[in-house]
Amino acid sequence: xxxxxxxxxxxxxxxxxxxxxxxxxxxxxxxxxxxxxxxxxxxxxxxxxxxxxxxxxxxxxxxxxxxxxxxxxxxxxxxxxxxxxxxxxxxxxxxxxxxxxxxxxxxxxxxxxxxxxxxxxxxxxxxxxxxxxxxxxxxxxxxxxxxxxxxxxxxxxxxxxxxxxxxxxxxxxxxxxxxxxxxxxxxxxxxxxxxxxxxxxxxxxxxxxxxxxxxxxxxxxxxxxxxxxxxxxxxxxxxxxxxxxxxxxxxxxxxxxxxxxxxxxxxxxxxxxxxxxxxxxxxxxxxxxxxxxxxxxxxxxxxxxxxxxxxxxxxxxxxxxxxxxxxxxxxxxxxxxxxxxxxxxxxxxxxxxxxxxxxxxxxxxxxxxxxxxxxxxxxxxxxxxxxxxxxxxxxxxxxxxxxxxxxxxxxxxxxxxxxxxxxxxxxxxxxxxxxxxxxxxxxxxxxxxxxxxxxxxxxxxxxxxxxxxxxxxxxxxxxxxxxxxxxxxxxxxxxxxxxxxxxxxxxxxxxxxxxxxxxxxxxxxxxxxxxxxxxxxxxxxxxxxxxxxxxxxxxxxxxxxxxxxxxxxxxxxxxxxxxxxxxxxxxxxxxxxxxxxxxxxxxx
Numbered sequence: 019x020x021x022x023x024x025x026x027x028x029x030x031x032x033x034x035x036x037x038x039x040x041x042x043x044x045x046x047x048x049x050x051x052x053x054x055x056x057x058x059x060x061x062x063x064x065x066x067x068x069x070x071x072x073x074x075x076x077x078x079x080x081x082x083x084x085x086x087x088x089x090x091x092x093x094x095x096x097x098x099x100x101x102x103x104x105x106x107x108x109x110x111x112x113x114x115x116x117x118x119x120x121x122x123x124x125x126x127x128x129x130x131x132x133x134x135x136x137x138x139x140x141x142x143x144x145x146x147x148x149x150x151x152x153x154x155x156x157x158x159x160x161x162x163x164x165x166x167x168x169x170x171x172x173x174x175x176x177x178x179x180x181x182x183x184x185x186x187x188x189x190x191x192x193x194x195x196x197x198x199x200x201x202x203x204x205x206x207x208x209x210x211x212x213x214x215x216x217x218x219x220x221x222x223x224x225x226x227x228x229x230x231x232x233x234x235x236x237x238x239x240x241x242x243x244x245x246x247x248x249x250x251x252x253x254x255x256x257x258x259x260x261x262x263x264x265x266x267x268x269x270x271x272x273x274x275x276x277x278x279x280x281x282x283x284x285x286x287x288x289x290x291x292x293x294x295x296x297x298x299x300x301x302x303x304x305x306x307x308x309x310x311x312x313x314x315x316x317x318x319x320x321x322x323x324x325x326x327x328x329x330x331x332x333x334x335x336x337x338x339x340x341x342x343x344x345x346x347x348x349x350x351x352x353x354x355x356x357x358x359x360x361x362x363x364x365x366x367x368x369x370x371x372x373x374x375x376x377x378x379x380x381x382x383x384x385x386x387x388x389x390x391x392x393x394x395x396x397x398x399x400x401x402x403x404x405x406x407x408x409x410x411x412x413x414x415x416x417x418x419x420x421x422x423x424x425x426x427x428x429x430x431x432x433x434x435x436x437x438x439x440x441x442x443x444x445x446x447x448x449x450x451x452x453x454x455x456x457x458x459x460x461x462x463x464x465x466x467x468x469x470x471x472x473x474x475x476x477x478x479x480x481x482x483x484x485x486x487x488x489x490x491x492x493x494x495x496x497x498x499x500x501x502x503x504x505x506x507x508x509x510x511x512x513x514x515x516x517x518x519x520x521x522x523x524x525x526x527x528x529x530x531x532x533x534x535x536x537x538x539x540x541x542x543x544x545x546x547x548x549x550x551x552x553x554x555x556x557x558x559x560x561x562x563x564x565x566x567x568x569x570x571x572x573x574x575x576x577x578x579x580x581x582x583x584x585x586x587x588x589x590x591x592x593x594x595x596x597x598x599x600x601x602x603x604x605x606x607x608x609x610x611x612x613x614x615x616x617x618x619x620x621x622x
Contacts, residue, residue, distance in 0.1 A: 022385045022420055026409045027161070027229040028252040029100065029153075034133035036149040036246055037097035038161075041230045042410040042418075044096045050074035052278045053419045055382040058259045061335055062384050062417055065257070073384055073419035100228050101163045101246065103150040105183045106136040112150060112166060112181040112197060120147045150183070151246045152208065154220065155390045156239040159407025161251070162226040164243065169219065170197050170206050177202045211243040230411050242391060255387040255394045255406050259335050260504070260519075261354045261380040261421075262342045269308050271352065273316050276302040286314040304353035340506050340515050343374055343428045354380040354423075363544025369435050369614065374428040375538045379521060384419040385409070392463075393593060426521025427538035431479070436516045436613075440475060440509070444610040448598060449474035452576055455568025462572055472592075475516060476507035478601040478613055480592065483518040484583050485550040485602065493546075495533035496522055499586040551614055554599045557582035564605040577605055 024030050026041045053073040063070050077093050102114045113119045115134055125131040139145040152164040166181055168174065179201020187194035192212060198205040210219045223241040225234030244251050263271050273280060279296060283289045290310045296302045305313070342348060348357045356378040362370040387406035394406065409417065439445060452474070457467035472480075483503040491498035504519040522534055537546060557563040557579065564577045576598035578584065584594045600608040604615050 022254055022256060022383055022418060024095075025254055025385045025388065025418055027159070027227070027388055027407055028254075029161075029246065030097065031247045033130050034146070034148070035099055036101065038100035038228050040096040040098060041227075041408075042414050042416070043230070043412075046077060046093075047074065047416065049077035049093050050416070050418075053382060053421055054275050054278055055259060055261060055419075055421075056274065057335060057338065058257060058382050058384055058419070061257050061259070062386055065386050066417065067413050069413050069415050070417060072416040073382070074416050075420060076418050098228070099149075100161075101150055101153055103163055103166060104134055104147040105150050106139055106145050106147050108141040108145040109136070109139050110182040110184045111136060111139070111147075112183045114163075115147075149246060152211065153244050153246060153251065154223070154241040155244045155251055156223045156237060156241045157389070157391045158223070158225070158234075158237050158239045158405045159388065159390050160223050160226050160234070160237055160239075160241070161228055161390065162224055162241070164211075165221050166197060167199075168221050169211065170199050170204050171202075172204070172206070172219075177204075208243075216243060227407065230408070232411065244391075250391055250393075253389045253393045254385055255389060256383050256385055257335070258381055258383040260339050261382055262339055263349055263352055263355060269312060269316055272302060272305050272308070273313065273320060275354075276305065277320070280313075280317045280320075283314075283317060286310060289314045289317065336504070336506055336515075337513070339504075339519075340517070343506075343517070343519070344372075344430060348374060354378065360538060360543075361540050363540050363547065365544055366547060366614075369432055370429060371432040372430040373538060373540070373543065374430070375535045376426040376428060376519075376521065377535055378423065379426055380421055380423050381521070382419060382421045384417050386417055424522035425535050426519055427534060427543070428519045429517060429543075431516040433514055433516055436475060436478075437509075437514075439478075439613050442611065444608065445474055445601065448576060448601060448608070448611050449477075451567060451569050452477060452574070452596070452598065455571070455573050455576075458569065458572030459574055472596055473507065473509060474601070475509055476505060477596045477598050479505050479507050479516060479518050481578065481583060481597045481599055481602055482613075483520060484585050484590070484597060485554050485599070486518075486520055486546065487585050487589055488583075489546050489550040489553070490520065490534065490537055493533075494537050499588045501534070502589050503591055505591065551603050554582055555603045555605065557599075561606050564600065564607040576600065577607065 024039055026039050028039050030037050030039065051074060053075055055073060059070070059073055062073070076095055099115055102116070103112060104115050104120055105112050111119065119136065120134045121137050122134050123132065134147040135144045136147050137144055150164060150166075154162040154164055167178075170181060171177060177199060179199045182198045182200060184196055184198065185194055186196060193207055193209040195208040196205055197208070210216070217240050220241055220243065223237040223239055225237040227234070276296065279292055279302065280289070283292055293305055293310050293313060297306045348359070349355050350357055356376070358375045358377060360373040360375050362373050387409060389406055453471050456471045460467045460470065480503075483505060487498065487501050487503060491501055494501070500522055502521055504521070506515040506517045506519070508515040520534070537543065558581045559579050563579045563582060566573075566576060568574060568576055574595035577600045578597035583597050583599055587593060599605065600611055602614050603612050609615070
């Protein structure tokens with residue numbers, strides 16, 4: 019598992035069966051290597067509690083081709099078949115996998131071929147049995163088998179006849195999918211499990227967490243029928259940071275990053291062995307450049323509490339990153355953070371004050387929970403998010419994390435130009451319109467409408483990042499889903515921020531092909547910005563796109579759509595929300611709010 023796409027509670031649709039990832043209580047913590055990232059750990063503790071001791075990488079086999087019977091071959095994430103109901107592909111028999119009607123056919127050396135069979139099928143011996151494609155889920159994070167007996171009999175029934183799943187008609191629309199009881203001949207179409215009438219045809223939620231083997235005492239959320247493999251069955255809630263220098267000394271940073279390896283070292287001779295092991299395994303890049311005696315001295319100082327203090331707060335996430343990215347002399351030779359200043363494109367120097375090419379960077383992500391049915395909202399307040407389901411039965415003392423290496427381009431906007439733009443009456447009108455949509459959107463979901471609006475500065479920067487991502491994906495060599503954004507926006511007079519970071523997060527190739535940094539050079543970046551703004555001026559969905567009013571339909575975007583501004587969900591930190599291209603370029607509907615417009619004066 020090189021990413022956090024299938025954490026506890028997630029359904030994994032394998033070729034022949036479906037499984038659910040079990041809770042952290044069932045994971046072998048000894049196979050989960052620690053990840054050191056102090057700021058991220060502090061952020062996780064603020065949400066889950068101070069008992070969280072570690073960030074750990076999910077277990078993975080370190081040897082390719084290991085025998086499945088060996089200890090190495092048994093390393094992995096624990097899973098269990100789910101849903102429990104299977105369907106025979108020939109006779110349509112619908113039953114639970116442990117009912118005795120189905121048998122499992124394991125393939126230890128070809129695990130992807132493991133599957134269930136209906137041994138005594140009347141239409142063919144050993145017919146394949148596949149997972150039933152329907153489940154129940156609710157906003158509280160519960161997941162349950164579809165109540166087939168309850169559904170087909172219209173409620174509680176003493177009938178325990180076997181069930182059959184069959185199709186009527188050529189298409190596979192829900193009205194053509196039926197389930198029937200062999201004993202009483204009751205039958206019902208799956209179309210009644212969806213839409214407005216679903217609540218009358220489905221039982222109350224039982225509060226089930228199959229990955230934890232527990233049922234909550236009660237649940238007042240109505241369950242919804244979902245399809246196996248649907249994206250709304252599991253939304254991860256994650257926190258992420260860029261690994262940046264926390265202390266002034268490079269050796270001090272390495273000791274801080276690798277403290278897990280040095281914490282128990284008792285002598286310089288023992289430390290030499292540890293350092294040699296780290297060099298051979300490549301576990302702590304850069305440590306080979308320092309004398310073991312110097313490393314030992316720093317380890318001793320840290321144990322005695324005499325180390326230099328961190329120069330930034332460990333609890334803040336984006337603030338410290340901004341300080342490093344905008345420093346007069348940013349780091350150029352740190353193993354996990356290598357940068358090179360670049361002049362801003364000449365035609366945009368009145369709007370962009372600087373560019374920093376990040377030739378190497380590391381992003382660390384931590385999974386802290388998940389939601390179902392509705393995606394988690396971007397908020398630091400847990401009360402503003404849909405109920406977040408737990409990763410373990412009790413309060414976890416560790417959470418899964420992953421790290422990806424990549425490259426990126428940081429673009430800093432001119433603070434004075436942004437402040438002047440924010441004062442325009444046209445910009446304020448656009449902000450009022452989007453904020454009205456924001457309030458309506460949150461009211462509809464029972465959230466505080468006065469919270470969570472990021473401000474018009476964020477919307478402008480966010481939209482610019484999207485336009486640039488779409489343009490760069492055509493030239494940089496990475497697919498669009500591998501390019502991500504990080505927006506730094508704050509109108510605070512004491513510590514203002516106005517910048518974007520576009521970077522890669524491609525674990526397969528370490529994200530360091532060099533294509534993105536090459537596009538950040540002055541002559542290339544200016545051309546890309548020209549192209550991005552030119553494409554954004556006219557959308558193929560205009561005039562509908564440019565005239566969209568979020569205050570009418572309670573949405574979170576203005577002049578934006580899939581044709582002009584939206585990017586892959588994995589690329590956007592806000593789920594394609596808070597976007598408005600009229601803040602960057604002139605559109606059919608608005609010609610006086612563009613940050614890069616031909617005329618910068620306020621026309622009222």
